[in-house]
Amino acid sequence: MAASNSSKLFRVGRSILGGLSNNALGASRPSSQLADVDFLSQQTRTFIQMRTNLKVVDNSGAKRVMCIQALKGKKGARLGDVIVASVKEAHVGGKVKKGDVHYAVVVRAAMQRGRCDGSEVKFDDNAVVLINKQGEPIGTRVFGPVPHELRKKKHLKILSLAQQIA
Amino acid sequence: MRLEKCWFCSSTVYPGHGIQFVRNDAKIFRFCRSKCHKNFKMKRNPRKVKWTKAYRRLHGKDMTKDSTFEFERKRNRPERYDRNVTEDTLKAIKKIDKVRVDREARHHKERMKGKKGQLRREAAVELAKSINLVKAPGALLQEPSLTLPKIKVKVSQPQTEKNRMEE
Numbered sequence A: 001m002a003a004s005n006s007s008k009l010f011r012v013g014r015s016i017l018g019g020l021s022n023n024a025l026g027a028s029r030p031s032s033q034l035a036d037v038d039f040l041s042q043q044t045r046t047f048i049q050m051r052t053n054l055k056v057v058d059n060s061g062a063k064r065v066m067c068i069q070a071l072k073g074k075k076g077a078r079l080g081d082v083i084v085a086s087v088k089e090a091h092v093g094g095k096v097k098k099g100d101v102h103y104a105v106v107v108r109a110a111m112q113r114g115r116c117d118g119s120e121v122k123f124d125d126n127a128v129v130l131i132n133k134q135g136e137p138i139g140t141r142v143f144g145p146v147p148h149e150l151r152k153k154k155h156l157k158i159l160s161l162a163q164q165i166a
Numbered sequence B: 001m002r003l004e005k006c007w008f009c010s011s012t013v014y015p016g017h018g019i020q021f022v023r024n025d026a027k028i029f030r031f032c033r034s035k036c037h038k039n040f041k042m043k044r045n046p047r048k049v050k051w052t053k054a055y056r057r058l059h060g061k062d063m064t065k066d067s068t069f070e071f072e073r074k075r076n077r078p079e080r081y082d083r084n085v086t087e088d089t090l091k092a093i094k095k096i097d098k099v100r101v102d103r104e105a106r107h108h109k110e111r112m113k114g115k116k117g118q119l120r121r122e123a124a125v126e127l128a129k130s131i132n133l134v135k136a137p138g139a140l141l142q143e144p145s146l147t148l149p150k151i152k153v154k155v156s157q158p159q160t161e162k163n164r165m166e167e
Helices: A002-028 A031-041 A156-161 B034-041 B053-058 B067-072 B083-112 B116-129 B137-142 B158-166
Strands: A053-056 A062-070 A082-090 A101-108 A120-123 A127-131 B019-022 B028-031
Touching: A053 A101, A062 A101, A062 A127, A082 A127, B019 B034, B028 B034, B067 B083
Parallel strands: A053 A127, A120 B019
Antiparallel strands: A053 A062, A062 A082, A082 A101, A101 A127, B019 B028
């Protein structure tokens, strides 16, 4: 009888634990984020090529740009590469206007990229930071995580402006 | 060089292995192999997938609380290099690993012991309680040897003995 009682107690304890854990997990992953991840994982991600739309993650004033030329690689640009982009959407009163053509660095790419140690890294979305001809960023802030590979590509200014380095 | 833990299965991710996914809020998900990455993309919860460490911990399959786990914790404070400390650490790693393996084996042994005794006791109680469904109580009173004594009772279970006495 004592044995059966103890087993019942154990079962109750486990169910409470399970409830707790579920709650904790739900809190840490908001549903909107999940939907975003799902949308991106539906298809295989590929190079950033001509007509790829990219998010601009600096305060230069551009919102969305379109890749019109990848400056390196036959297939297209990858994480850390420089592209030529045309501004498709821009905030009014920003440094850049709609229709401008600028250089840009790919700071986040959904396609995975090999790291120097052989592992791989990939991001949520495709994002760029606009730069001028000398390679200095046009904006003064960079939002979201950027990869540390930018150091190798000599975009130190972007790295120092970034909030997080992944 | 840091040995990270896989987000999905909690195994160690050695340098140069696996893939890491950086979410836009800069949370990094590291995966030891494509199996774990695919499961993540399928939005599976590691607590509900049976082969992961999370599931096994949650369901009491593995040891959860142990002092040997404290040594493997992630520390963000860098230690100043000291040759003697390093030497001692390298020696201690072997020892701690051995202790951990032994404790895990003991835990597994305890877990696999089963509940044979408990089942036996419960069965005996049930039989004693509901024997009247099999045999009429009157018939049992006349000849008590009809059914009950057929249970084999171990010496280490005084409870069954008592029940039989009551009957």
